[in-house]
Amino acid sequence: MAPEMNDGGTHPGRRPAPPVAADVANAATEGMPAAAPAPGADAGATERGADADVETPLAPGAEGGDETDETDTDSNTPPAHLSPPEPDPAPAPDAPSVDPRIAAVRRVGAAGRRWRAVQLGACAALLAVAMTAGAVAVGALRDGGGRAVATSAAVPPGLLAGGDLDAGVTSLQAHLRTQPKDFGSWATLGLAYVEQARTQGDPSRYPQARKAFDTSLSLRADNDQALAGLAALAAARHDFRGALTDADRALERNPYNERALCTRIDALVELGRYAEASKAAGTADARRPGIPVFTRYAYVHELRGDVTTARRVLTQALGAATGPGDIAYVATQLGQLAWNQGDYPTALAHYARALAADDGYLPALEGRARAQAASGRREEAVKGLEAVVARYPLPGPLVALGELYEARGAAGDAARARDQYALVDAWTALARANGVDVDLDTALAAADHGDRAAALRAARAEWARRHTVHTADALAWALHVNGRDAEALGYARQATATGYRNAGFLYHLGMIERATGHSAEARTHLTAALELNPGFSPLGARTARSALTALTALTALTAPPAHTAPRTTEGGR
Numbered sequence: 001m002a003p004e005m006n007d008g009g010t011h012p013g014r015r016p017a018p019p020v021a022a023d024v025a026n027a028a029t030e031g032m033p034a035a036a037p038a039p040g041a042d043a044g045a046t047e048r049g050a051d052a053d054v055e056t057p058l059a060p061g062a063e064g065g066d067e068t069d070e071t072d073t074d075s076n077t078p079p080a081h082l083s084p085p086e087p088d089p090a091p092a093p094d095a096p097s098v099d100p101r102i103a104a105v106r107r108v109g110a111a112g113r114r115w116r117a118v119q120l121g122a123c124a125a126l127l128a129v130a131m132t133a134g135a136v137a138v139g140a141l142r143d144g145g146g147r148a149v150a151t152s153a154a155v156p157p158g159l160l161a162g163g164d165l166d167a168g169v170t171s172l173q174a175h176l177r178t179q180p181k182d183f184g185s186w187a188t189l190g191l192a193y194v195e196q197a198r199t200q201g202d203p204s205r206y207p208q209a210r211k212a213f214d215t216s217l218s219l220r221a222d223n224d225q226a227l228a229g230l231a232a233l234a235a236a237r238h239d240f241r242g243a244l245t246d247a248d249r250a251l252e253r254n255p256y257n258e259r260a261l262c263t264r265i266d267a268l269v270e271l272g273r274y275a276e277a278s279k280a281a282g283t284a285d286a287r288r289p290g291i292p293v294f295t296r297y298a299y300v301h302e303l304r305g306d307v308t309t310a311r312r313v314l315t316q317a318l319g320a321a322t323g324p325g326d327i328a329y330v331a332t333q334l335g336q337l338a339w340n341q342g343d344y345p346t347a348l349a350h351y352a353r354a355l356a357a358d359d360g361y362l363p364a365l366e367g368r369a370r371a372q373a374a375s376g377r378r379e380e381a382v383k384g385l386e387a388v389v390a391r392y393p394l395p396g397p398l399v400a401l402g403e404l405y406e407a408r409g410a411a412g413d414a415a416r417a418r419d420q421y422a423l424v425d426a427w428t429a430l431a432r433a434n435g436v437d438v439d440l441d442t443a444l445a446a447a448d449h450g451d452r453a454a455a456l457r458a459a460r461a462e463w464a465r466r467h468t469v470h471t472a473d474a475l476a477w478a479l480h481v482n483g484r485d486a487e488a489l490g491y492a493r494q495a496t497a498t499g500y501r502n503a504g505f506l507y508h509l510g511m512i513e514r515a516t517g518h519s520a521e522a523r524t525h526l527t528a529a530l531e532l533n534p535g536f537s538p539l540g541a542r543t544a545r546s547a548l549t550a551l552t553a554l555t556a557l558t559a560p561p562a563h564t565a566p567r568t569t570e571g572g573r
Contacts, residue, residue, distance in 0.1 A: 186216035187225035238437035305499025374535020503536035
């Protein structure tokens with residue numbers, strides 16, 4: 001149970017952190033429980049059972065060993081989606097041309113990852129051997145009777161966390177070539193693909209993930225591992241209603257499925273159903289206490305402004321973490337919490353601990369660079385973010401690096417910044433092509449660094465789907481940059497009417513209030529933004545300071561002259 005758990009009431013929300021590698025690693029050890037453990041019992045001991053002796057007839061259409069049209073259980077040929085796509089293949093003469101923006105994103109990410117491939121190759125080969133031997137030891141052999149066979153975790157749980165994710169995928173692929181009826185490993189492979197897409201900026205993994213989950217379900221219909229995986233996939237694609245539906249389906253089969261419990265919290269927050277998200281966090285904490293649940297429990301408290309509880313839960317979770325993946329994940333969450341409050345030394349200390357556990361953990365590398373920039377260590381920040389986007393060109397670090405270039409203003413920096421923003425557009429095109437709803441990403445990036453009209457269209461579309469504080473803030477700012485400040489003001493106030501402490505939201509509100517003539521309120525909110533997190537954005541913070549200076553000067557000019565009481569003689573004459 002989370003330390004000193006409080007009842008959850010209505011609370012503000014924002015986009016929760018996407019599923020992390022630590023969650024995927026836990027999925028590798030989850031199986032179908034024989035029976036749901038009673039509340040308070042060791043749920044994990046049942047849910048993570050090997051289930052190696054369970055045999056279930058294949059789903060209709062899979063008779064004879066065909067999990068999908070692409071899988072032949074009597075052949076050593078793997079399904080097409082087992083193998084990762086070749087990087088930037090040249091299209092055939094009659095093939096449709098590849099969008100050059102998509103090719104650019106793939107080239108940037110692939111070039112930065114090549115150095116890692118050599119290191120991971122040998123590791124993957126050794127792990128594949130060890131994994132296969134382990135499968136034989138537990139009797140996870142192909143069943144000649146044409147039935148699906150579940151095994152114990154095909155890959156060591158820690159393998160899918162941190163920098164070993166690619167090696168974990170390789171090992172799962174190798175395992176499934178020899179054990180194609182292992183529905184649990186198909187589900188875990190799907191989750192690993194989702195995680196690769198999220199962390200490596202390659203949404204083309206999402207269709208592969210869907211095929212892996214479908215294969216798992218064809219082997220055992222309605223198995224909770226695959227259903228929870230579908231929920232995670234839907235959330236990654238920003239289909240939060242679908243994520244909630246699939247998470248609920250998984251929980252009907254197994255109320256203790258950790259992945260489904262966590263995705264349900266995420267989906268409710270993303271849909272703006274904050275009271276329900278708080279209740280879901282409490283339920284998950286009671287059923288499956290552990291780091292993935294603790295971090296979300298802390299996050300729900302942070303969303304409603306309870307930073308003290310969030311920090312306490314994360315600190316105690318870090319104390320309980322043992323694996324490098326868990327340590328890196330929780331320490332990074334603490335670093336982000338400290339950065340949001342403007343405590344950069346503490347944030348840097350947490351990021352250092354995360355990177356000591358896993359020196360390639362992307363969120364920690366990005367967070368450290370942001371904290372360095374806010375601390376005045378701009379050159380270190382630029383180098384750090386350049387290294388991040390060279391490996392994984394995702395929108396967040398791309399925009400952050402572009403803004404650092406703009407703020408630095410050295411020779412060539414303007415062109416460098418434009419290149420980063422162009423890559424954001426390329427990533428958006430790639431994500432859209434692979435079924436990801438990117439309207440919120442489009443609105444946030446394009447409002448400041450792209451097509452403002454497109455930003456407003458995207459923000460309106462996202463608001464039509466879900467009413468959260470983040471969509472309210474994005475719509476407010478898109479309206480502002482399009483000169484529609486009177487309409488923007490209501491959304492900006494809605495975004496900041498909760499307890500969540502976000503300097504960017506306060507900055508947007510202050511600028512919109514200034515534009516609508518609410519000078520006193522603008523001064524209050526711009527000051528609050530800079531006091532909370534003075535380095536929240538290289539460009540935004542600079543603009544906020546300039547606006548405050550102008551507002552102060554205007555106030556001095558328009559203030560009525562001070563009245564001086566008339567001097568009187570003794571006696572009042």
